[in-house]
Amino acid sequence: MDGAGRIEDVIATLQAEFKERCSVNADVRDRHGRGESWHPVAAPDMVVYPQTTEEVSRIVCLCADRGTPIIPFGAGTSLEGQVQAVRGGVCIDLSQMNAIVAVNHEDMDCVIQPGVMRADLNAQLRDTGLFFPIDPGAECTIGGMVATRASGTNAVRYGTMRENVLGLTVVLADGSVIKTGGRSRKSAAGYDLTRLMVGSEGTLGIVTEVTLKLHGIPEATAAAVVNFQSIDQAVETVIQVIQLGVPVARIELMDDVSVDAVNRYSDLGLSVAPTLFLEFHGSIAGVQEQAEMVEALTSENGGGAFEWSDKAEDRSKLWQARHNAYYAGLALKPDSIGLVTDVCVPISRLADCIRETKADLSQCSMPAPLLGHVGDGNFHVCFIMDKDAPDQIEEAEGLHQRMVKRALSMGGTCTGEHGIGLGKQELLEDEAGAAVSVMARIKQALDPDNILNPGKIFTSDSLT
Numbered sequence: 001m002d003g004a005g006r007i008e009d010v011i012a013t014l015q016a017e018f019k020e021r022c023s024v025n026a027d028v029r030d031r032h033g034r035g036e037s038w039h040p041v042a043a044p045d046m047v048v049y050p051q052t053t054e055e056v057s058r059i060v061c062l063c064a065d066r067g068t069p070i071i072p073f074g075a076g077t078s079l080e081g082q083v084q085a086v087r088g089g090v091c092i093d094l095s096q097m098n099a100i101v102a103v104n105h106e107d108m109d110c111v112i113q114p115g116v117m118r119a120d121l122n123a124q125l126r127d128t129g130l131f132f133p134i135d136p137g138a139e140c141t142i143g144g145m146v147a148t149r150a151s152g153t154n155a156v157r158y159g160t161m162r163e164n165v166l167g168l169t170v171v172l173a174d175g176s177v178i179k180t181g182g183r184s185r186k187s188a189a190g191y192d193l194t195r196l197m198v199g200s201e202g203t204l205g206i207v208t209e210v211t212l213k214l215h216g217i218p219e220a221t222a223a224a225v226v227n228f229q230s231i232d233q234a235v236e237t238v239i240q241v242i243q244l245g246v247p248v249a250r251i252e253l254m255d256d257v258s259v260d261a262v263n264r265y266s267d268l269g270l271s272v273a274p275t276l277f278l279e280f281h282g283s284i285a286g287v288q289e290q291a292e293m294v295e296a297l298t299s300e301n302g303g304g305a306f307e308w309s310d311k312a313e314d315r316s317k318l319w320q321a322r323h324n325a326y327y328a329g330l331a332l333k334p335d336s337i338g339l340v341t342d343v344c345v346p347i348s349r350l351a352d353c354i355r356e357t358k359a360d361l362s363q364c365s366m367p368a369p370l371l372g373h374v375g376d377g378n379f380h381v382c383f384i385m386d387k388d389a390p391d392q393i394e395e396a397e398g399l400h401q402r403m404v405k406r407a408l409s410m411g412g413t414c415t416g417e418h419g420i421g422l423g424k425q426e427l428l429e430d431e432a433g434a435a436v437s438v439m440a441r442i443k444q445a446l447d448p449d450n451i452l453n454p455g456k457i458f459t460s461d462s463l464t
Contacts, residue, residue: 061175074144080421114143137323149199156375169209218281224308265328343407344416378416
């Protein structure tokens, strides 16, 4: 049976078994063939909506038997083309696997299905006094966050998904089901398969259940905003805050272009200047002490008025504006697309990396807001490009390459949280060198027919 015959057989079988929980509608397929990245739509041949691990295993077994590609899908918020079905196949949309299976208050953990939305999880947890702190900003699923090893604004205090996933249930490429990790806070039992799966972007297995570490909701929370005359002053303040061990929960940087964009989009009145957004968690006295320490540092570094509030509505407005920064950037230029990239460097090199990047951006022909989770050395640039301007894509890619090579030369990484997907495959080779061949051998061992999200992370040469 040829390739077309195999996919037609898979589609017919899934339609018979899943009925209304699968679709070959062109609009549905197109929606599942793109994320938030600039990469062109690559639609799957079918979308199917399982509700249990057993159903995912059945779909995978069927596809494996016929060599049909499989693309896991959460909410479609990925930024490096992770969900594009570049070789067609079956998209497994996990959104109907959205049950919170168990919340263990005493042990401060929970077990959930991958389609649970991050915001919905915290809404359900609110009355327990617990919360899940990883906050990428996008309205994303926990399964997608596992797949991309997400982090976000709270990572400087609470870590990333790597530190907050305790265990997984995973369907492998042959349809078999394994459990990794568990509910204990540490283990020395064999290889750490949980960490292997976290960040694997759907190329090693499909996550169908997640055990997460939870944290206590702090007694007090306050947010602050302060602007600076130069981006160097802002970054130097960040470095001092981290090196002095001030336990800030969030410390975010926005350059003047970003601030202008969010002012327009979110109706804020911030000074158009490099600006830090901060948040403090702890006891009432602890939050007061943290805020006063950081205010003193900002003053020493030439910061403007240090405006802070412990009112929930003020914090919500500030952080919603920060989370909408990508859409605010796109609104600067009608009918545009965004090439969003990120790098991460050791905190001691952050000022140098941002300064040199800003020098490059000053010569850029398009808006290019810079912002980031600078408390852990991670920052982003969003190139706002015309949809039909290949010269702008070429220019943005060139600046992106310079940005990554600069970060690598400083001991950093080509991506702090977006992942590799389609967009950074060659850059991964620049960073990891011979280690990429080790990754490829793991991929070949677990997925010898390359049916799990093929075309992602590795260039074609890496898997030969």
